Amino acid sequence: MAEQEWMSEVRAKVGREYGRVYAWDEVNAPMIRQWCEVMGVDNPLYTDADYAATTEFGGIVAPPAMLQAWCLEGLHANNYAPGSTDENPYEVLKTMEAHGMPSVVAVNSDLAFERYVKLGEKLYYTTKLEAIGEEKTTALGTGFFVTLIMSFFSQKPEGDEKVGQLTFRVFKFRAANVPTAAKADDKDSAPAVHKIKRPKPGMSDDTRFYWEGANAGKLMIQRCTCCSTLRHPPAPVCIKCHSFDWDTVQASGKGSVYSFVVMHYPEVPPFDYPNPVGLIELDEGVRIIAGLVGVKRDQIKIGQRVQVEFQSFDDGELILPMFRPVAA
Incomplete structure (x- = not known):
């Protein structure tokens, strides 16, 4: 099938390198310590200055897997450090969306490292549109594989030095089996409307009680019958006493926001964006991930x-516990 004419505009951007995105801060010990705490990393090379001084590096270095974190915009979307480019390296994806390819799925992401980065270094990255594949038809639909490469550099007086690279590939596509609207001049045909549904959760013998409870408007929590430990997500064995015996209790549905993220991109139907998702600490002591409603970013x-609020989706096919802020 002949490629759409608009793809020539998209392909003309292959090879383009977008401007720099700078880190807000130099590589520093507090951020390394916090990252290690969150990720559960206890290597003294990253946090113990005395130990690190005895190694070949002569001091603390940052975990390699932390490379991308240095140049993130922070809590607010697109709030990049001064001097960063305002170019959008994902502009080709927006063009594809405008031409009937709204769906996206991440295919793979590869992070490579040239060396450790040390305290005091200031980093930035550039993004290159590396490739757009030929049109492909998969079980998901028909579209194009798009590859971007983010190259990370350390600023040096004698010349900037590359310290790592992130290769990111997505499949941008038109979903399979989506009926199209009838032509305007086809008086005998009514437009076919296809509504994309929310993906249904996986269900097993360990989790069935949870989703059946949601359907009944109840927030159910798994409980060990031997030591009374509550646990979520549900599991076949108690994390405390290793018993396989359990029952359930109904939670009050009250809790507080322990942490949260706000999804902005990619925009995947049928979700609304920005899409806030919270890690809720229930009053019973367990934490649960759920959408936040009735609140702006x-x-x-x-x-x-x-407070929990059960919402119905897809004409009642799916009931999900969501959480709405309440007065203090």
Whole structure:
């Protein structure tokens, strides 16, 4: 099938390198320590200055897997450090969306490292549109594989030095088996409307009680019958006493926001964006991941009190527990 004419505009951008995105801060020990705490990394090379001084590096270095974190925009979307480019390296994806390819799925992401980065270094990255494959038809639909490469550099007086590279590939496509609207001059045909549904959760013998409870408007939590430990997500064995015996209790549905993220991109139907998702600490002591409703991005606060609210999707086919802020 002949490629769409608009793809020539997209392909003309292959090889383009977008401007620099700078890190807000130099590589520093507090951020390394916090990252290691969150990720559960206890290598003394990253946090123990005395130990690190005895190694070949002569001091603390940053975990290689932390490379991308240095140049992230922070809590607010697109809030990049001064001097960063305002170019959008994902502009080709927006063009594809405008021409009927709204769906996207990440195919692979490869992070490679040239060397460790040390305290005091200032990093930045550039993004290159590396390739756009030929049109492909998969089980998901028909579209194109798009590959971008982010190259990370350390600023040096004698010349900037490459320290790592992230290769990111996505499949941008038109979903399979989506009916198209009838032509305007086809008076005998009514437009066919296809509504994309939310993906249904996986269900097993360990989790069935949870989703059946949601269908009944109840927030159910798994409990060990030997030591009474509550646990979520559900599991076949107790994390405390290793018993296989369990039952369930109904939670009050009250809790507080322990942490949260706000999804902005890629925009995947049928979700609304920005899409806030919270890690909720229930009053019973367990934490649960769920969508946040009835609150704007700049109104979400850590520690904010919330209450469960069961919402129906896809004409009642799916019931999900969501959480809405309540007055203090």
